[in-house]
Amino acid sequence: MKYSIRIILLLSFFWASAQEIQIKELKGTISHDSLNVSGVHIINKTSGATTISDADGDFSVLIKIQDTLLFSAVQFKPHVIIVNNKIMQQDKITVYLEQRVNELAEVVIKPHDLSGNPAADMKNSNVKEPINFDDVGIPGFKGKREEKIVPIVPGIGTLTTVDIEAWYKHLSGYYKKLRLRRKWDKQNQAVVDLIEFYGVRFFMETYELTQEGVYEFVLACVEDEEEDVIENLKNGNHSLLLDTFARKFESIKERE
Numbered sequence: 690m691k692y693s694i695r696i697i698l699l700l701s702f703f704w705a706s707a708q709e710i711q712i713k714e715l716k717g718t719i720s721h722d723s724l725n726v727s728g729v730h731i732i733n734k735t736s737g738a739t740t741i742s743d744a745d746g747d748f749s750v751l752i753k754i755q756d757t758l759l760f761s762a763v764q765f766k767p768h769v770i771i772v773n774n775k776i777m778q779q780d781k782i783t784v785y786l787e788q789r790v791n792e793l794a795e796v797v798i799k800p801h802d803l804s805g806n807p808a809a810d811m812k813n814s815n816v817k818e819p820i821n822f823d824d825v826g827i828p829g830f831k832g833k834r835e836e837k838i839v840p841i842v843p844g845i846g847t848l849t850t851v852d853i854e855a856w857y858k859h860l861s862g863y864y865k866k867l868r869l870r871r872k873w874d875k876q877n878q879a880v881v882d883l884i885e886f887y888g889v890r891f892f893m894e895t896y897e898l899t900q901e902g903v904y905e906f907v908l909a910c911v912e913d914e915e916e917d918v919i920e921n922l923k924n925g926n927h928s929l930l931l932d933t934f935a936r937k938f939e940s941i942k943e944r945e
Contacts, residue, residue: 712753715772717782719746719760724788728927729762730886739888740895744928751894752777763925765789879919880907883930886922896938910937 719726719742726746732739735756742748750758752772760768765786776782858864884892884907892903910933911918921929 711777712751713777714749715752715776715782716747716749716780717784719748720783720785721746721765721788724764726786728925729760729765729786732759732761733757734759737888737890738894739891741887741891741927741931743931760784760786762786763789875919876908876911876915879911879915879922880904882922883907883911883918892934896934906937906941910934913937 719729727742727744729742729746729748730739731742731748731750733750733752733756736751736753738751740748740750752758754772754774754777756772758770758772760770766789768784768786770776770784884903889900889903892898892906893900896906898906914933918930918933921927921933
């Protein structure tokens with residue numbers, strides 16, 4: 690019985706050794722005839738590793754056999770690759786992506802006997818529910834309304850026109866604290882958006898960070914180039930964002 694157990698354990702050891710997982714860095718290039726290939730998000734859905742293609746469409750990501758790679762961008766259709774032996778043996782691959790074409794559903798226009806007078810048409814519409822600017826196609830503010838900071842201009846106005854509450858908020862430092870809090874909120878939202886988009890693992894692996902250090906690193910990037918970072922994030926300029934991260938990483942290494 691003892692010999693049988695030893696034989697089973699020995700066979701299990703050799704089987705585990707033979708099944709040792711091979712991990713490698715896969716380098717590749719996104720290709721398309723006309724569209725910009727920078728900023729394509731490459732996600733290893735098996736391991737959770739993520740990366741972004743650079744201005745030339747180049748990328749690198751860690752893979753192993755049977756990993757699922759997802760290529761995603763606004764201008765392209767999602768593309769999935771299952772890692773097989775052929776891919777594992779290649780030093781570099783080229784990924785051809787297909788353009789995403791947005792198609793509108795069929796639009797049917799029906800006559801409503803409108804007169805061209807908005808007030809009269811609304812009165813005769815028999816609509817009992819209150820309507821808002823969305824219902825009539827008028828632009829309107831949809832965000833969260835914030836307290837207005839009233840500027841104080843010395844030498845203008847009389848005692849009867851002075852905004853006493855505004856003066857008090859300036860003199861007490863209330864407006865100063867309000868501006869600072871709004872700045873912090875804006876920076877914090879940018880940090881959260883960046884980490885959610887790129888993923889914690891991306892910052893940890895690319896910039897040699899601990900999980901706890903990711904927030905501080907991204908916050909430092911936002912503080913250094915706040916307006917540029919927020920604008921590039923809004924416009925999807927990922928190559929410029931990656932340059933910002935790289936500059937901050939190099940400056941930290943130099944100080945160390």
